[in-house]
Amino acid sequence: MATTPLVIAVDGPAASGKGTVARGLAQHYGLPHLDTGKLYRAVALSLLRWGGDPESEFAALRACEDISSLMDDPELKSEMVGGIASRVSAYPAVRAALLERQREFAGSPAGAVLDGRDIGTVIAPDATAKLFVTAGIEERARRRHAELTGAGLPVHLEDILIDLRARDERDSHRSAAPLEMAADALLLDTSSMSADEALSEAIRLVEGRRRP
Numbered sequence: 001m002a003t004t005p006l007v008i009a010v011d012g013p014a015a016s017g018k019g020t021v022a023r024g025l026a027q028h029y030g031l032p033h034l035d036t037g038k039l040y041r042a043v044a045l046s047l048l049r050w051g052g053d054p055e056s057e058f059a060a061l062r063a064c065e066d067i068s069s070l071m072d073d074p075e076l077k078s079e080m081v082g083g084i085a086s087r088v089s090a091y092p093a094v095r096a097a098l099l100e101r102q103r104e105f106a107g108s109p110a111g112a113v114l115d116g117r118d119i120g121t122v123i124a125p126d127a128t129a130k131l132f133v134t135a136g137i138e139e140r141a142r143r144r145h146a147e148l149t150g151a152g153l154p155v156h157l158e159d160i161l162i163d164l165r166a167r168d169e170r171d172s173h174r175s176a177a178p179l180e181m182a183a184d185a186l187l188l189d190t191s192s193m194s195a196d197e198a199l200s201e202a203i204r205l206v207e208g209r210r211r212p
Contacts, residue, residue, distance in 0.1 A: 036116035120182035
């Protein structure tokens with residue numbers, strides 16, 4: 001008898017730990033993983049490199065045309081690219097352009113793990129398990145600061161905190177697929193958890209949803 005593919009949707013704000021949790025879940029269950037935020041960052045990087053205007057939805061849509069070569073570019077992690085990504089992701093045309101690619105990944109017969117802002121609400125509303133990963137904003141800023149300084153980037157904690165607040169505001173109030181917790185998602189607050197603890201709790205939550 002055929003088994004239903006295991007699809008796990010992991011949503012949450014920036015620097016909440018959702019990417020770490022999603023990668024860990026993918027490794028644990030042997031599933032392919034897609035960080036959907038990288039798609040928007042790749043659009044932002046494309047826009048940045050050819051001098052497009054982030055305030056123009058048309059320019060942002062044009063930047064969606066060829067992003068495959070940018071998906072592993074180290075510059076995707078920069079704060080500038082992240083800020084532009086948050087802005088262009090609010091455009092309905094950009095979200096529509098990237099929608100089918102994400103849904104195709106989520107529909108893999110082998111199952112999948114996807115993380116982002118609207119996985120459980122828009123991309124994979126029928127996912128086996130939906131997690132909404134969050135953490136206090138000060139902790140999120142501390143984590144992002146540690147990540148960027150560890151990569152040798154000259155950043156300031158206060159600037160990151162301001163940027164995260166602005167991103168939260170944009171992501172939660174955009175008209176197209178705003179960041180929100182799906183009604184049937186399970187909340188995972190990682191504020192006081194190590195990466196290993198967060199993953200263990202995520203696996204426990206997923207297993208609870210897999211049981212008949």
